[in-house]
Amino acid sequence: MAAHAHRFIEEFEGFIGFGLNRESDMDTVIYYLQKFSDDQLMALLRKRLTDEERQSIFDLLSGLLRKHLSEPEYHRYFLKDNH
Known part of the structure; x- marks a missing residue:
């Protein structure tokens, strides 16, 4: 699956x-x-995508993940592992 x-x-x-x-x-x-x-x-x-556009997308998404997810949530919901 x-x-x-x-x-x-x-x-x-x-x-x-x-x-x-x-x-x-x-x-x-x-x-x-x-x-x-x-x-x-x-x-x-x-x-x-330009280098700057790629960097902006990455910075936005990783910043939101850091702000709104705990470490265990990051592993469970984003990385899909059982850290």
Whole structure:
């Protein structure tokens, strides 16, 4: 069985749009992140992103993980290991 899942993007049937309310904002963020991480899209973007863009994406994501996850949560939910 695959360790990673992107079921939200496959099953979501609600409103996608930002700025209406917190719930639809979060749905939209999840939707965009799952679409953004699609293997085919990443294969295309990885050739086009500048060094600065790659660094910005990495800094944003790693900063959010450090801010909002404990060490055990980081290992369980992000790394998918039983550290």
